[in-house]
Amino acid sequence: MEYDLLVRGHVLDPGQGLDGPMDVAVTGGRVTAVAPRLDAARARRVIDATAPGRHVVPGLIDLHTHVAHGAITPGVGMEGCDPDDIGVRAGVTTVVDAGSVGVANIGVFGAFIQPRARTRVVPFLNVGSHAHTMPSMVDVHDLAEIDRAAIARCVAANPGLVRGVKLRLVGPLVAERGKEVVAAAKDVAREHGVPLMVHIGDLSAHRRPEPERLTPVTRFAVDQLDPGDILTHLCTPNPGGATDMDAALIEARERGVILDAALGRGNFGHRVAREQRERGLPPDTVSSDLTLAGQGFHSLVECMAKFLAVGYDLPDVVRMTTANAARALGMGEELGAIAPGRAADLTILDVVAGDFAFVDTARETFHGTRALAPVHTVKGGELFAPGWGAHPWGWLPARRGHEVAP
Numbered sequence: 390m391e392y393d394l395l396v397r398g399h400v401l402d403p404g405q406g407l408d409g410p411m412d413v414a415v416t417g418g419r420v421t422a423v424a425p426r427l428d429a430a431r432a433r434r435v436i437d438a439t440a441p442g443r444h445v446v447p448g449l450i451d452l453h454t455h456v457a458h459g460a461i462t463p464g465v466g467m468e469g470c471d472p473d474d475i476g477v478r479a480g481v482t483t484v485v486d487a488g489s490v491g492v493a494n495i496g497v498f499g500a501f502i503q504p505r506a507r508t509r510v511v512p513f514l515n516v517g518s519h520a521h522t523m524p525s526m527v528d529v530h531d532l533a534e535i536d537r538a539a540i541a542r543c544v545a546a547n548p549g550l551v552r553g554v555k556l557r558l559v560g561p562l563v564a565e566r567g568k569e570v571v572a573a574a575k576d577v578a579r580e581h582g583v584p585l586m587v588h589i590g591d592l593s594a595h596r597r598p599e600p601e602r603l604t605p606v607t608r609f610a611v612d613q614l615d616p617g618d619i620l621t622h623l624c625t626p627n628p629g630g631a632t633d634m635d636a637a638l639i640e641a642r643e644r645g646v647i648l649d650a651a652l653g654r655g656n657f658g659h660r661v662a663r664e665q666r667e668r669g670l671p672p673d674t675v676s677s678d679l680t681l682a683g684q685g686f687h688s689l690v691e692c693m694a695k696f697l698a699v700g701y702d703l704p705d706v707v708r709m710t711t712a713n714a715a716r717a718l719g720m721g722e723e724l725g726a727i728a729p730g731r732a733a734d735l736t737i738l739d740v741v742a743g744d745f746a747f748v749d750t751a752r753e754t755f756h757g758t759r760a761l762a763p764v765h766t767v768k769g770g771e772l773f774a775p776g777w778g779a780h781p782w783g784w785l786p787a788r789r790g791h792e793v794a795p
């Protein structure tokens with residue numbers, strides 16, 4: 390047998406401009422051929438993905454998740470998902486852990502999480518030592534919590550573990566001394582030659598005087614970002630959002646900064662997203678910001694459907710979760726495309742027509758006519774069936790009239 394697996398279906402790989410019926414052959418965990426017609430008799434296993442609405446796309450990459458499952462004590466911090474529940478069992482082959490843990494706990498990824506996961510897990514280090522492990526939603530309460538010496542020891546002792554640095558622009562210290570916090574985080578990222586991911590939008594700022602004090606901090610952060618750095622929560626409606634700095638964002642993107650629209654529960658405004666699209670400011674990437682608390686109603690494929698609902702097209706949202714996300718990880722040569730020689734990471738998903746309802750952070754309902762559901766995941770040539778789905782009824786979003794709060 391020449392091929393371990395042959396997948397026949399409508400290949401949609403916008404990063405390479407592929408959009409049509411195609412066969413994808415896999416051998417030894419790699420894609421070995423992509424052609425309009427290959428000999429299925431030469432394959433040990435064939436996936437017929439030719440059903441109407443079914444698409445074969447590069448393995449989806451979720452650039453912002455929380456998967457430090459087991460590192461965070463239940464009842465104490467913000468718990469992470471099992472990476473495979475939101476990864477290979479959800480049509481996603483690669484997840485970034487966006488700073489769930491800091492230098493105190495990041496060893497959990499190398500020791501337990503990555504060796505067990507079938508999903509590719511890329512950990513970003515929270516610049517604050519304790520991150521999600523403690524009850525506070527704040528990464529840095531005091532500048533002393535950015536421990537450069539400890540981080541340097543961590544990086545030296547664990548080569549390749551820390552793939553990025555994360556900072557959330559959340560909390561009173563950021564409101565008061567935000568520029569210093571941003572500069573310190575940027576220094577850490579620069580020292581270790583990894584991207585800095587900056588979370589904008591602070592829901593808790595409404596409870597403090599002068600929430601508008603965050604705006605110049607966000608503006609400062611945007612200006613500090615280097616090529617390869619990532620701004621996450623582009624479409625947040627919260628204080629500290631980026632709704633009035635299009636020119637700075639466009640300039641940042643032009644120099645190579647990635648604009649990511651992690652949705653999460655707390656940082657997605659459908660009006661913000663719609664208006665940004667109309668003003669010519671689309672996100673580069675769409676990600677989920679999934680934590681354990683969101684796993685029962687929320688998925689990356691549903692985040693993609695929300696962007697369909699605000700006016701993007703299927704190739705746009707697939708590009709944002711494949712080629713663009715791979716490039717954001719500096720893995721554009723390895724991931725995000727269906728091409729010979731690459732890891733055989735594929736997502737087979739159905740595009741389903743319907744009348745769907747979504748609820749955003751401001752508790753506003755909006756509607757869309759298309760949704761996505763994973764059918765099979767192929768990771769490194771291995772097949773995974775999706776789980777039941779993010780809702781009690783499965784993968785598809787709520788139908789109109791059955792809105793569920795985020």
Ligand SMILES: [Zn+2]
Nearest residue numbers: 453454487678
């Ligand atoms: Zn997050």
